Amino acid sequence: MQHKRLFLSITVFMLICEFAKCYTVEKYSFLMPNVQPSIPELYLCSPVKIDNENTYYIVGFEPNATMNTAHHIILYSCSTPGSAEPIWNCGEMSFTESLFMTIASPCQDSSEIIYAWARDAPELILPDNVGFKVGKGSLIKYLVLQIHYAHIDKFKDGTTDDSGITLHLTRQPLNKLAGVYILGTGGGIPPHSVEYMESSCEISENKTIHPFAYRVHTHSLGKIVSGYVIRNNKWIELGKRDPLKPQMFYNIHYNGTIKYGDRLAARCTMQSELDTWTYVGNTNNDEMCNFYLMYYVENEEPLSNKFCFSSGPPKYYWHIDGLINIPDREASTL
Numbered sequence: 001m002q003h004k005r006l007f008l009s010i011t012v013f014m015l016i017c018e019f020a021k022c023y024t025v026e027k028y029s030f031l032m033p034n035v036q037p038s039i040p041e042l043y044l045c046s047p048v049k050i051d052n053e054n055t056y057y058i059v060g061f062e063p064n065a066t067m068n069t070a071h072h073i074i075l076y077s078c079s080t081p082g083s084a085e086p087i088w089n090c091g092e093m094s095f096t097e098s099l100f101m102t103i104a105s106p107c108q109d110s111s112e113i114i115y116a117w118a119r120d121a122p123e124l125i126l127p128d129n130v131g132f133k134v135g136k137g138s139l140i141k142y143l144v145l146q147i148h149y150a151h152i153d154k155f156k157d158g159t160t161d162d163s164g165i166t167l168h169l170t171r172q173p174l175n176k177l178a179g180v181y182i183l184g185t186g187g188g189i190p191p192h193s194v195e196y197m198e199s200s201c202e203i204s205e206n207k208t209i210h211p212f213a214y215r216v217h218t219h220s221l222g223k224i225v226s227g228y229v230i231r232n233n234k235w236i237e238l239g240k241r242d243p244l245k246p247q248m249f250y251n252i253h254y255n256g257t258i259k260y261g262d263r264l265a266a267r268c269t270m271q272s273e274l275d276t277w278t279y280v281g282n283t284n285n286d287e288m289c290n291f292y293l294m295y296y297v298e299n300e301e302p303l304s305n306k307f308c309f310s311s312g313p314p315k316y317y318w319h320i321d322g323l324i325n326i327p328d329r330e331a332s333t334l
Contacts, residue, residue, distance in 0.1 A: 023172030025059060030075075030145055031164030033086060037149040041283040043091030045106050045146045047081040050135045057131030058178075060168030061115045062123040070163050071150035071284060072118035072217070072247070077132070077140040078107035090146055091282055106144045112306050113180055115165065116215060116292060121248030125168070127212055130176040130296045143167075150284045179209070179302025183266035183291040187312020188279040189221060193272055196332070197280075197289040198318045200230075200265040201308035207297055209258045213249040214239040215292040221270045221278060226331045227291040229254065230263040235327050238293065242334065243268070249294055258295070264308060265318065266291035269332040280312060 032046055050056065065073055082090060082104035089103045105111075114132050115124070134140040145164055155161070185197040203209075216225035216239075226240035239253050258264070268289035272278055278287050289312070295302075310316040318326050 023170050025168050025170050028167045028169060029064070029164065030143065030167055031064060031162045032145065032147060034160040034162050035087060036155050036158070036160050037152045038155070040150065040152055041091070042149045042152070043089065043146060043282065044087055044149065045082065045090035045144050046087045047142050047144045049142055050140065052136055052141060054171060055136045055138065055173070056134050056169045056171060057174045058114070058134060058167050058169055059131045060123065060125040061117075062166035062168065063117045063121065064166055065117065065147075065163035067118065067120050069149070069154065069161055071148040072116065073163065073165065074113055074146045075115040075165055076106045076144040076146060077112045077114050077134065078142045078144055079110040079139050080108040081142045081144050082106050082108055091148070106146050110139055112140075113182060113292075114178075116217065116247075117165070118217060118247035119245070121246040124213070124249045126178060127296070129174050130178050130212070131170065131174045132178045133174075175299050176296040177300075177302055178294065178296045179306070181264065181293045181295065181303060181306055181308070183227065183264060183293070183308045185268070185289045185310045185312030185316070186280045187315065188277050189270045189272045189287060189313070190277060191272055191275050195270045195272070195313050196317060197268040197270060197312050198266070198316065199308055199310040200263055200318060200321055200323060202263045203258060203260055205303055205305065206260045207300060207303060209295040209297055209303065211238060211252045211254060211258060211293055211295040213294040214252055215247060215249045215294070216241045216243045217247055217288055217290040217292070218243040218268055218270070219284060219287050220244070221272050221287055222268055222289070223271050224269045224332055224334060225266065225289070225291055227264070227266045227293065228327070228331075229258050230265055230323070233325050235265075235325060237330070240331070240334065249292070264293065265323065267318070267331045
């Protein structure tokens with residue numbers, strides 16, 4: 001199968017000028033190829049191959065979707081996509097009895113989440129001179145669009161979907177390279193309870209990162225998601241939000257940097273009125289707990305380690321991990 005090439009459909013749309021230096025920003029619409037989801041809770045993936053003769057910097061993300069159609073959208077970067085097909089089932093739940101479709105993960109290797117969208121969040125424009133480097137000189141050779149179709153009623157009459165993301169790109173070299181670090185958990189939430197789903201990891205690479213945006217994600221039981229950087233046992237808030245509001249990237253609350261030896265921590269405060277346990281999983285009836293931290297580095301590559309996941313409750317909590325001075329009340333209130 002011949003993958004689409006990124007540069008074929010790029011169109012110029014604006015000129016950015018800063019301090020007498022101007023560069024062109026272009027648009028590329030990365031959309032689902034008129035798919036017709038036929039099973040609830042379906043995850044579909046579609047790839048695009050990036051022109052490896054040119055270097056591009058993604059400087060903005062413009063969603064083309066509504067929460068009535070897509071539960072969420074994730075944009076992965078890969079060195080190799082999970083399938084050579086133009087579309088495949090990329091959820092953990094396999095519908096082999098009902099779908100004549102390849103089942104594979106979004107990426108075969110070197111995967112990174114560079115953008116995520118849900119709940120009618122608006123576009124995201126990165127700070128000046130910050131971009132995700134893709135194509136020539138980058139390990140990112142493909143982008144994979146993943147859409148979670150939780151409900152399919154609107155497709156029963158034959159309607160198709162072309163939801164996706166319009167990428168804003170420039171070929172102007174940028175010295176501030178963006179990355180995303182994700183904190184999350186496994187675990188379960190007991191019935192009729194308030195539960196804390198917590199994670200924490202130390203930065204083990206000798207790099208200085210500049211955080212500038214954060215995003216939170218849970219399903220329906222989430223009440224508050226908060227993130228922190230811990231330095232010398234002092235907790236500094238990065239951001240906290242109600243996860244049932246638009247799940248966009250918000251400006252970070254912290255103006256400083258994060259360095260080797262600092263620790264990142266996140267908590268999802270969950271409240272269940274259900275009569276059964278709820279576990280972390282992919283469907284709308286399961287739960288998730290994620291805190292996305294978007295950052296940039298200057299004149300070096302982003303972090304190699306991109307994830308921090310704990311086993312979650314009842315096996316993992318901050319205090320079990322030996323953390324002290326925990327802002328217990330602040331982490332669970334707005």
